[in-house]
Amino acid sequence: MRIPILKLGRYLLISVQVELDDQTALQFQEDLLNKIHQEGSLGVVIDLTSVDMIDSFIAKVIGDVVEMSNLMGAKVVLTGIQPAVAITLIDMGVSLQEVQTALDLEQGLERLQQELGG
Amino acid sequence: MNNQSCIEIGNEWGIVSARQAGRELSKNIGFGSVDQARITTAISELARNIYLYTEIGQIELTSVVKDNDGREGIKVVARDKGPGIENLRDVMVDGFTTSGGLGAGLPGVKRLMDEFDIESMPGEGTTITTVKWLR
Ligand SMILES: Nc1ncnc2c1ncn2[C@@H]1O[C@H](COP(=O)(O)OP(=O)(O)OP(=O)(O)O)[C@@H](O)[C@H]1O
Ligand SMILES: [Mg+2]
Numbered sequence: 001m002r003i004p005i006l007k008l009g010r011y012l013l014i015s016v017q018v019e020l021d022d023q024t025a026l027q028f029q030e031d032l033l034n035k036i037h038q039e040g041s042l043g044v045v046i047d048l049t050s051v052d053m054i055d056s057f058i059a060k061v062i063g064d065v066v067e068m069s070n071l072m073g074a075k076v077v078l079t080g081i082q083p084a085v086a087i088t089l090i091d092m093g094v095s096l097q098e099v100q101t102a103l104d105l106e107q108g109l110e111r112l113q114q115e116l117g118g
Numbered sequence: 119m120n121n122q123s124c125i126e127i128g129n130e131w132g133i134v135s136a137r138q139a140g141r142e143l144s145k146n147i148g149f150g151s152v153d154q155a156r157i158t159t160a161i162s163e164l165a166r167n168i169y170l171y172t173e174i175g176q177i178e179l180t181s182v183v184k185d186n187d188g189r190e191g192i193k194v195v196a197r198d199k200g201p202g203i204e205n206l207r208d209v210m211v212d213g214f215t216t217s218g219g220l221g222a223g224l225p226g227v228k229r230l231m232d233e234f235d236i237e238s239m240p241g242e243g244t245t246i247t248t249v250k251w252l253r
Binding site: 019021022023052053054055056057059060082083084085087088091092093094 | 130131133134137138141151152154155156158159162163166212219220222223225226229230
């Protein structure tokens with residue numbers, strides 16, 4: 001299973017719609033970094049509205065992908081984290097502290113535009 | 119309603135099956151969305167540990183009723199015949215990992231669930247029993 005990555009100008013948009021098994025998560029990590037490199041993307045929005053569970057492994061993959069993207073010069077914003085998922089992450093003691101978040105895709109894009117100055 | 123199931127964890131697909139079964143059973147028992155997420159996450163952590171640290175093991179899910187007040191709940195047992203855990207105190211510390219993970223799994227499961235018990239014999243295996251009660 002591969003998660004589709006959409007290109008919008010210099011941004012990339014991803015809406016995670018599948019059950020995140022380990023293989024899919026790792027494949028996504030690789031695909032996204034390749035795409036950032038190919039397209040010279042400046043910003044990435046990852047929408048997690050359909051994700052109903054984030055365990056420590058997936059949290060680590062997400063944290064790593066944000067850090068790697070930053071290294072490559074692309075800012076990442078996570079959007080649509082469900083209340084139940086946010087609460088569970090706090091219970092788990094997993095913080096996505098340095099990660100930028102926004103309510104939905106639209107606000108995620110606005111956030112990027114503000115930060116990157118248009 | 120199917121109130122008991124046992125999922126073999128021999129590969130990473132077992133992790134997905136176990137958490138899907140856990141979500142379904144906890145929904146059937148009547149847990150709300152936040153507790154469903156907590157239970158599913160706990161199952162995912164336990165199943166992944168079996169996958170990572172042992173050859174094979176299983177996750178057993180049962181709906182249970184509390185003796186004293188008749189409250190319903192879900193019991194999750196993770197059982198394996200892997201290498202066992204040498205020092206139980208170490209693995210319950212946030213951040214302790216032997217695999218480059220976050221080390222959030224076991225201490226996280228303990229916080230997500232209401233009851234948590236771990237039994238392990240080096241060389242014989244590990245059994246972790248957890249329960250979440252309906253509020
Ligand atoms: N079933 C098991 N059999 C043997 N050792 C185990 C088992 N479960 C956990 N461990 C040991 O306990 C340590 C801590 O486990 P825990 O799940 O808390 O963190 P982790 O798996 O290392 O990282 P994370 O779960 O955050 O990805 C593991 O690194 C491993 O050494
Ligand atoms: Mg673990």
